[in-house]
Amino acid sequence: MSKPPPSNYPDIGDIGEDLVAQWLQSNGWEILHRRFSCRWGEIDIVAQYDNNKATTNHQNGNYQDSILAFVEVKTRSAGNWDAGGRNAITAKKQAKLCHTAGIFLAQYPEKADYPCRFDVAFVFCQRLSKNLDGAIITPESLTSLSIQGYEFKLQDYIPAAFDAPILNY
Template identity: 45%
Template structure:
């Protein structure tokens, strides 16, 4: 079964691909932490390290924004540096840190059957994926510096 975090990350990955990105890695790990998505934008020669926060209603951290605090940013920066050091072919690209906020709406019924995301959807549109009702609420480009 796909957990809520994976569903949110898959939603953002599909949306980024619609924006012209190629997803290089999902849930990339290093000794310092994990980066949810690493996306390459060939048209602009940009590499985006994307933190995805998927939250249901009634969360305490402004939909996940407060969870991307200074300590989390430092871990993401170290992890991104480790990625670039281990893959020198990407090291000359411009890099940025993005944050995606995904809301999970009520009445979810998680399922294990294989399900595809729609080929086209917009930010703010509710999508049902693996039984979760998800909405890409915000996508913050270049949310913080390293």
């Protein structure tokens, strides 16, 4: 499959991921990796949170205050077909994310003992009208970003959105 030709439109998926990464960082998360990919799939964001950095001692194997999140970001515009991205988190997609997370942990064994979870973020995107006289009324959001004539809003962030499925190899 060939790459689509460049256009004047932003890649809304990348911008949605940027918004979620910024929001995570503003809430104390460290972004370890963006768009981690392997032959099994891609994880949009891998982030780590240390509840108490002062008392966490990773050298001695004390990870109870840290968590590793594998974050799937779904960015959608009005009139989308999959309930704002919610219907796109199928069992097959969850299995791919879990397998890809396993590859990540194999490549970064120093993170393998951290408690892990799978989070999902939903971002709403709309094109801003140049002829807009009044305010845009949209559902409340956790955070928002305007760029290149579009407005992006983090509508929902679900920690531990699903459990790792049992994989049979």
